[in-house]
Amino acid sequence: MGSLVDPPLAAVDAVKKIQETRNLSPKYKIWYGNISEMNKMKEEANLLVLDPKSNDIFPRVFPHYHQWMSQYGQTFLYWNGTKPTIYISDPELAKQILSSKFGFTIIPVKRPEVFILFGKGLSFIQGDDWVRHRRILNPAFSMDRLKAMTKPVVECTLRMFDEWRKQSNGEVVIKMDMDKEFHKLTADIIATTAFGSSYEEGIELCRSQTELEKFYITSLTKVFIPGTQYLPTPTNLKLWELDKKVKNSIKRIIDSRSKCETYGDDLLGVMLKAEKSKEHGRQMRIDEIIDECKNFYYAGQGTTSILLTWTMMLLSLHQDWQEKLREEIFNECGEDEIPDSDTISKLNLMNMVLMESLRLYGPVIKMFRDATQDMKIGNLEIPKGTSVIVPFLKMHTDKAIWGEDAEQFKPLRFENGISQAAMQPNALLAFSTGPRACIAKNFAMIEAKTVVTMILQRFRLSLSPEYKHTPVDHFNLFPQYGLPVMLLPLDSSSQQ
Numbered sequence: 001m002g003s004l005v006d007p008p009l010a011a012v013d014a015v016k017k018i019q020e021t022r023n024l025s026p027k028y029k030i031w032y033g034n035i036s037e038m039n040k041m042k043e044e045a046n047l048l049v050l051d052p053k054s055n056d057i058f059p060r061v062f063p064h065y066h067q068w069m070s071q072y073g074q075t076f077l078y079w080n081g082t083k084p085t086i087y088i089s090d091p092e093l094a095k096q097i098l099s100s101k102f103g104f105t106i107i108p109v110k111r112p113e114v115f116i117l118f119g120k121g122l123s124f125i126q127g128d129d130w131v132r133h134r135r136i137l138n139p140a141f142s143m144d145r146l147k148a149m150t151k152p153v154v155e156c157t158l159r160m161f162d163e164w165r166k167q168s169n170g171e172v173v174i175k176m177d178m179d180k181e182f183h184k185l186t187a188d189i190i191a192t193t194a195f196g197s198s199y200e201e202g203i204e205l206c207r208s209q210t211e212l213e214k215f216y217i218t219s220l221t222k223v224f225i226p227g228t229q230y231l232p233t234p235t236n237l238k239l240w241e242l243d244k245k246v247k248n249s250i251k252r253i254i255d256s257r258s259k260c261e262t263y264g265d266d267l268l269g270v271m272l273k274a275e276k277s278k279e280h281g282r283q284m285r286i287d288e289i290i291d292e293c294k295n296f297y298y299a300g301q302g303t304t305s306i307l308l309t310w311t312m313m314l315l316s317l318h319q320d321w322q323e324k325l326r327e328e329i330f331n332e333c334g335e336d337e338i339p340d341s342d343t344i345s346k347l348n349l350m351n352m353v354l355m356e357s358l359r360l361y362g363p364v365i366k367m368f369r370d371a372t373q374d375m376k377i378g379n380l381e382i383p384k385g386t387s388v389i390v391p392f393l394k395m396h397t398d399k400a401i402w403g404e405d406a407e408q409f410k411p412l413r414f415e416n417g418i419s420q421a422a423m424q425p426n427a428l429l430a431f432s433t434g435p436r437a438c439i440a441k442n443f444a445m446i447e448a449k450t451v452v453t454m455i456l457q458r459f460r461l462s463l464s465p466e467y468k469h470t471p472v473d474h475f476n477l478f479p480q481y482g483l484p485v486m487l488l489p490l491d492s493s494s495q496q
């Protein structure tokens with residue numbers, strides 16, 4: 001048996017086997033593996049401010065991978081604490097890993113703060129439980145349901161505009177941190193569309209989740225010592241308090257729906273029906289429902305908020321594309337009309353811009369998997385117990401896949417669909433691929449299209465001089481100092 005400071009035996013085996021085929025990799029350091037050097041490189045990179053026109057963000061976001069790639073090549077092994085982790089950026093291998101139904105699974109979660117934040121929902125469960133949950137939840141994202149979601153998305157967006165009006169104090173040009181605004185908006189949208197809850201309830205939930213998230217991000221940079229999660233440290237006490245708040249908010253939302261005559265067919269309705277179901281394999285317990293609510297609230301809010309944020313950054317920078325989209329919106333949806341699912345579906349350029357935004361600044365920038373048995377992928381033997389990381393961010397700007405202009409913002413590359421946009425089909429992995437690909441991909445796209453449409457119908461956007469181009473890996477891809485943007489109402493700009 002290995003001591004606390006040694007990597008587990010399986011890991012030692014793993015690294016030996018891999019190092020037989022790969023001659024170099026960052027050296028293992030007792031207990032911490034390569035975590036300290038990763039943190040140091042990240043701290044240094046976080047001080048850099050990039051040229052906003054540069055989409056070459058990988059060295060800032062993942063300085064450690066950038067350095068190790070230059071030293072050890074496209075595939076190498078490093079140590080996440082005592083866990084051996086293989087970095088694989090070859091698109092074919094990556095797809096095999098993500099598509100694998102057997103052998104590679106999502107990483108079993110050992111850190112308790114993960115469940116406190118996300119809940120033991122779809123994203124983190126495995127095996128029969130995952131199959132059962134995915135089967136129950138899929139209908140909540142059927143095309144019919146999605147069409148009905150456009151209306152609440154519109155209502156939430158109008159509510160955001162009302163808030164902006166109140167905050168503008170009569171000023172013509174409004175300065176907004178879009179990152180914060182979209183955070184609130186997408187919280188409102190997911191609370192309304194998935195759980196039918198009130199704005200206040202949604203915002204309250206959002207506040208507690210955001211605080212939880214901060215704890216989570218800080219904890220990720222530390223080595224986890226099993227057992228410490230039960231100690232009443234100041235951090236744990238705060239975590240427990242926030243967790244209680246989030247659970248109580250969710251319970252209130254469930255209680256009020258349970259009192260309704262019909263449960264409805266949104267996400268919560270679908271789950272409550274499963275709670276009453278007698279059909280084997282289609283049932284869900286109430287504790288599972290609470291966990292799914294947490295999971296969906298988190299998964300559904302942060303990601304779309306980031307997609308909207310980076311899309312606004314790109315449109316503020318590329319005024320020509322902002323104009324092209326506005327023209328398309330005016331033609332298909334009208335200048336003042338409220339968009340609906342039919343008009344939204346006609347916005348082809350909008351679709352291309354969102355794809356390009358997902359490619360260059362996709363919210364999810366990496367994906368981990370665990371080898372549950374010895375696996376062979378291409379020429380690579382991956383021993384059981386090894387983690388694999390697939391760096392979406394790197395692969396999305398790989399010149400060998402996307403061509404020499406890979407780092408440029410060129411939405412027209414998606415003119416003939418995703419499969420034709422790169423030298424390899426399905427090279428855009430923003431929603432991942434395989435059985436665990438995003439369940440709500442279509443919902444996220446409809447939501448983003450609706451919000452961008454409504455903003456461009458009303459405002460001309462430009463970056464505030466205060467904007468610092470600092471994409472950072474806070475689990476997802478965030479702008480480190482937010483996205484301050486100047487919003488000029490269109491009616492006033494036409495008068496100038």
Ligand code: HEM
Nearest residue numbers: 122123299300303304307364430431432436437438440444
């Ligand atoms: C731009 C927005 C979004 C992006 C880029 C995104 C991306 C992803 C990715 C990369 C995965 C992981 C797949 C894997 O492990 O291979 C995922 C899974 C998931 N997403 Fe999304 N997502 C977005 C929006 C949403 C929304 C709006 C919701 C909910 C309403 C949602 C719910 C989920 C859930 C529950 C899973 C877990 C699926 C499973 O393991 O079966 N996502 N998403």
